[in-house]
Amino acid sequence: MVLALILLVPLxxxxxxxxxxxxxxxxxxxxxxxxxxLSGRAIWAVVDAGTVSALGGxxxxxxxxxxxxxxxxxxxxxxxxxxxxxxxxxxxxxxxGDSTPRYRQYHPLFNVxxxxxxxxxxxxxxxxxxxxxxxxTIFSAFLVAYEDSAEALEAAWKxxxxxxxxxxxxxxxxxxLYFGITNAGQAPTWAGLGLAAPGMAPAILVTSFVLWxxxxxxxxxxxxxxxxxxxxxxxxxxSICAVLSGVETSGALYMLLRIYPxxxxxxxxxxxxxxxxxxxxxxxxxxSLLILQVQDFKRLFAYSTIEHMGIVLAACGLGxxxxxxxxxxxxxAHALTKSFCFYAAGLAVIVLGxxxxxxxxxxxxxxxxxxxxxxxxxxxxxxxxxxxxxxxEFEILRTGFTAHQYLATGLLTVFIVLAFIxxxxxxxxxxxxxxxxxxxxxVSPLPLTCRAALLIAAVPVxxxxxxxxxxxxxxxxxxxxxxxxxx
Amino acid sequence: xxxxxxxxxLIAALFAxxxxxxxxxxxxxxxxxxxxxxxxxxxxxxxxxAVALGSPHLGWVAFITLTTKVIxxxxxxxxxxxxxxxxxxxxxxxxTIPISVLVAAGLALIAWVVAGxxxxxxxxxxxxxxNVPTGLMSLLFGAFTVxxxxxxxxxxxxxxxxxxxxxxxxxxxxxxxxxxxxxxAAIDVPIAVLVIGLLIRNINRVTGMTRVGLxxxxxERR
Numbered sequence: 001m002v003l004a005l006i007l008l009v010p011l012x013x014x015x016x017x018x019x020x021x022x023x024x025x026x027x028x029x030x031x032x033x034x035x036x037x038l039s040g041r042a043i044w045a046v047v048d049a050g051t052v053s054a055l056g057g058x059x060x061x062x063x064x065x066x067x068x069x070x071x072x073x074x075x076x077x078x079x080x081x082x083x084x085x086x087x088x089x090x091x092x093x094x095x096x097g098d099s100t101p102r103y104r105q106y107h108p109l110f111n112v113x114x115x116x117x118x119x120x121x122x123x124x125x126x127x128x129x130x131x132x133x134x135x136x137t138i139f140s141a142f143l144v145a146y147e148d149s150a151e152a153l154e155a156a157w158k159x160x161x162x163x164x165x166x167x168x169x170x171x172x173x174x175x176x177l178y179f180g181i182t183n184a185g186q187a188p189t190w191a192g193l194g195l196a197a198p199g200m201a202p203a204i205l206v207t208s209f210v211l212w213x214x215x216x217x218x219x220x221x222x223x224x225x226x227x228x229x230x231x232x233x234x235x236x237x238x239s240i241c242a243v244l245s246g247v248e249t250s251g252a253l254y255m256l257l258r259i260y261p262x263x264x265x266x267x268x269x270x271x272x273x274x275x276x277x278x279x280x281x282x283x284x285x286x287x288s289l290l291i292l293q294v295q296d297f298k299r300l301f302a303y304s305t306i307e308h309m310g311i312v313l314a315a316c317g318l319g320x321x322x323x324x325x326x327x328x329x330x331x332x333a334h335a336l337t338k339s340f341c342f343y344a345a346g347l348a349v350i351v352l353g354x355x356x357x358x359x360x361x362x363x364x365x366x367x368x369x370x371x372x373x374x375x376x377x378x379x380x381x382x383x384x385x386x387x388x389x390x391x392x393e394f395e396i397l398r399t400g401f402t403a404h405q406y407l408a409t410g411l412l413t414v415f416i417v418l419a420f421i422x423x424x425x426x427x428x429x430x431x432x433x434x435x436x437x438x439x440x441x442x443v444s445p446l447p448l449t450c451r452a453a454l455l456i457a458a459v460p461v462x463x464x465x466x467x468x469x470x471x472x473x474x475x476x477x478x479x480x481x482x483x484x485x486x487x
Numbered sequence: 488x489x490x491x492x493x494x495x496x497l498i499a500a501l502f503a504x505x506x507x508x509x510x511x512x513x514x515x516x517x518x519x520x521x522x523x524x525x526x527x528x529x530x531x532x533x534x535x536x537a538v539a540l541g542s543p544h545l546g547w548v549a550f551i552t553l554t555t556k557v558i559x560x561x562x563x564x565x566x567x568x569x570x571x572x573x574x575x576x577x578x579x580x581x582x583t584i585p586i587s588v589l590v591a592a593g594l595a596l597i598a599w600v601v602a603g604x605x606x607x608x609x610x611x612x613x614x615x616x617x618n619v620p621t622g623l624m625s626l627l628f629g630a631f632t633v634x635x636x637x638x639x640x641x642x643x644x645x646x647x648x649x650x651x652x653x654x655x656x657x658x659x660x661x662x663x664x665x666x667x668x669x670x671x672a673a674i675d676v677p678i679a680v681l682v683i684g685l686l687i688r689n690i691n692r693v694t695g696m697t698r699v700g701l702x703x704x705x706x707e708r709r
Contacts, residue, residue, distance in 0.1 A: 125665060135675065153689055153690045153693055156686060157639070157690060157702065161633060165645075168629065168653060171650060172622070176605075179609075182661065201608035202608075207605050231705040
């Protein structure tokens with residue numbers, strides 16, 4: 001019942017928000033809070049029982065799915081809270097001649113977008129999971145195009161065209177896998193895949209995987225299918241960027257992580273790690289170089305998302321257990337940290353009135369809260385200690401070197417360090433750079449809900465690098481075991 | 488059974504020809520008509536397989552394809568994107584028609600080569616040798632259409648023939664998709680067409696054109 005309610009609450013909120021746009025932000029906020037609490041309860045049950053199901057097995061939740069569900073629910077709640085003040089501030093900052101944002105459509109769409117993302121970990125049937133992923137793109141298209149400008153619509157089109165093309169490629173992979181699982185007498189679920197994979201014809205499994213890698217890779221922003229990601233993030237509101245980067249792209253990566261143990265379990269497939277390693281390293285390398293030359297700090301965080309997707313894939317490719325705890329923790333920590341980064345970037349846009357690095361500057365002087373937030377987000381996302389991403393990246397690199405994967409791990413280290421330097425250099429200009437005359441206007445107080453969302457989002461970023469609550473630790477370890485090939 | 492093999496082979500050939508036609512046709516209305524024929528071929532193949540294999544689920548697939556792609560999609564698209572979209576005679580594309588035909592021939596060859604090991608692995612499935620390579624070919628034709636067409640509606644048609652290709656290949660493999668999947672798939676396509684159609688209409692309103700391939704405001708500043 002709890003699992004069904006997690007899906008029904010945002011759908012109901014969407015209908016209510018459609019009916020009354022004045023209270024829509026508060027309806028969304030209450031709905032996302034309920035979803036967060038229900039998700040917490042479901043996750044608690046998963047830690048106790050391993051897997052929980054509802055509606056006769058239509059919905060199911062295992063530890064890896066529960067981890068992703070928790071991330072979607074948490075980021076969804078903070079994004080809803082952030083949206084209340086952020087959208088109002090952006091509307092107040094509009095000048096004559098600007099396009100009219102889609103304010104009335106924002107909250108109904110946000111809720112159905114959230115519902116489709118929540119369906120990804122909850123749906124048991126693999127074909128339904130694919131439909132949920134496809135719907136995340138469809139429902140978020142007009143959220144990316146929120147500003148209704150030519151640039152925003154262009155970004156939305158690129159986003160829809162490229163990720164939908166990827167989804168169609170992945171569809172054939174899903175259906176092939178569906179056949180492979182049901183042909184082995186198993187249910188078309190993740191558990192069924194785990195049981196069917198060792199005896200499945202390698203041609204079916206490999207073809208499905210390659211189609212997934214290209215198809216879901218486009219949605220996850222893997223190079224060279226990444227081009228939609230910086231454009232969409234430069235145009236979408238910061239609250240939507242937080243959801244897109246924090247959990248939507250991770251949803252596609254989640255699919256690639258879930259198929260990984262099945263590839264390893266099939267004796268007819270030679271070196272499945274090679275695919276993950278090559279694509280992961282190319283993605284990290286490209287993103288690191290692009291971060292260095294980017295001139296927009298929202299695009300910078302988008303490239304950073306591409307980098308982190310690559311790190312998780314490369315961790316799977318390094319094998320030897322790097323994919324277990326390191327990749328799982330990286331997947332988890334990135335979602336939390338990146339959403340915080342976009343909240344900070346949104347405040348910086350409100351304060352500076354621009355997101356261009358070459359004209360922005362002096363953020364710390366103009367608004368210490370926005371300045372410190374952006375700096376903290378930059379340090380955390382770049383993987384500096386004592387933040388959670390440092391722990392996961394250190395674990396991945398340590399395991400890689402321990403497994404004598406010197407070349408691959410060495411390259412990964414170089415690219416991570418390069419990205420660290422690039423992020424710090426670029427954000428340093430925004431936070432500490434010279435204030436331009438254009439940016440000398442007085443700063444109005446930052447919206448209360450934005451500050452509250454930033455504070456809530458900061459807690460896991462600050463805490464999880466040094467302390468992990470025992471039950472959360474149990475969940476992450478159980479999720480890592482699923483990635484390690486346990487049935 | 489022999490009749491079913493012959494019929495499915497004929498339908499697969501038509502499915503491939505309609506897909507190729509969508510790549511080379513310059514008129515927008517022609518592209519839409521070919522898409523309807525392409526969808527009809529998918530429904531016909533599902534119907535033939537439903538009868539030949541005694542699978543009522545494939546009958547449902549045929550019915551859903553007819554109601555969504557043949558009837559609902561053109562109506563929804565016309566409503567969402569605006570009927571004036573079809574009045575434009577020429578559809579812009581990046582490559583010339585002869586080069587597109589050449590690339591399509593290459594894609595057809597790739598589809599047959601890639602499908603080879605797959606067909607070997609599922610040789611016990613009747614009709615797999617026909618439907619799997621043809622479906623894969625349509626998937627690649629669709630991806631090519633999205634990549635080279637500059638017109639929004641033509642790109643959307645490319646996405647839809649990709650989806651049809653995936654289903655054309657898989658109806659020989661999966662004869663019993665669960666009801667929830669069938670219902671969800673039936674809802675998914677019209678919603679996608681509605682949203683993408685509205686996006687095209689808004690692009691037309693703001694930029695004065697639907698040639699999305701020419702949108703180039705967003706790029707890295709140096």
